[in-house]
Amino acid sequence: MNLLISFNHCLIFQESDMRSALIALTIVVLLLSFLVGYQFINRKKLAFVYTTTVFDKFDGTTHFQQKMDQAKLEHKKYLDSLLNLVKRGRKELASQYAQQADYFETIEEQQGEQYTKEIWKYINESIQEFGDKNGYDFIYGASGNGALMYADSSRDVTDDLLRYLQMKYKGDNP
Numbered sequence: 730m731n732l733l734i735s736f737n738h739c740l741i742f743q744e745s746d747m748r749s750a751l752i753a754l755t756i757v758v759l760l761l762s763f764l765v766g767y768q769f770i771n772r773k774k775l776a777f778v779y780t781t782t783v784f785d786k787f788d789g790t791t792h793f794q795q796k797m798d799q800a801k802l803e804h805k806k807y808l809d810s811l812l813n814l815v816k817r818g819r820k821e822l823a824s825q826y827a828q829q830a831d832y833f834e835t836i837e838e839q840q841g842e843q844y845t846k847e848i849w850k851y852i853n854e855s856i857q858e859f860g861d862k863n864g865y866d867f868i869y870g871a872s873g874n875g876a877l878m879y880a881d882s883s884r885d886v887t888d889d890l891l892r893y894l895q896m897k898y899k900g901d902n903p
Contacts, residue, residue, distance in 0.1 A: 776886040777869040778856070786891055789851060789898050793844040800840065804833040852894065859893045862903075 784790055811826045860868050868890075871880065896903040 773866040774864055775867045775869070776865050776884045777871050777880045778885070778887040778890050780870040780872045782887050783852060783890060783894070784848065787848065787852065787898070788895050790848055793848060797837065797841060797844065801837060804837070808833065851898075855894050855897055856890065858897075859890055859903075863889075 808826065808830055811822055811829065815823050815826055856868055859865075863886075865886075868886065869880065870876070893903045
């Protein structure tokens with residue numbers, strides 16, 4: 730009889746241990762499921778763009794470059810006509826030529842800097858809009874200076890961003 734009670738007690742004890750183990754296992758599985766789900770939900774959407782490519786291929790850059798080229802051409806025509814007068818004996822215009830050449834050079838540098846600043850402002854604002862519209866948490870800029878040393882090419886959204894920029898610049902709804 731003692732042996733039977735002892736055996737029954739063992740079965741009860743083992744059943745209790747198995748129930749505890751099953752509860753513990755269920756809790757672990759639920760916690761792991763929660764963590765995996767949490768990581769999936771909170772996974773960050775990352776991308777990068779080649780900033781030099783964006784700047785160089787952006788229609789706005791081309792447009793401003795054409796404006797700069799036109800202004801330089803007009804400045805050159807004016808300076809060439811002054812130089813021709815100097816060469817024909819109007820030596821008093823030599824100092825005016827030098828002053829005007831320096832002035833045009835300064836103006837062209839300032840305009841170039843201003844245009845570049847405006848283009849980057851436009852691009853940066855558009856990148857922010859592009860990121861918001863497409864659900865990105867981060868968009869990194871790869872410029873070849875070592876700030877972004879490596880990125881998987883599948884995360885490269887340079888072409889997508891360029892399409893967005895071109896459409897926005899042309900007044901289309903991106």
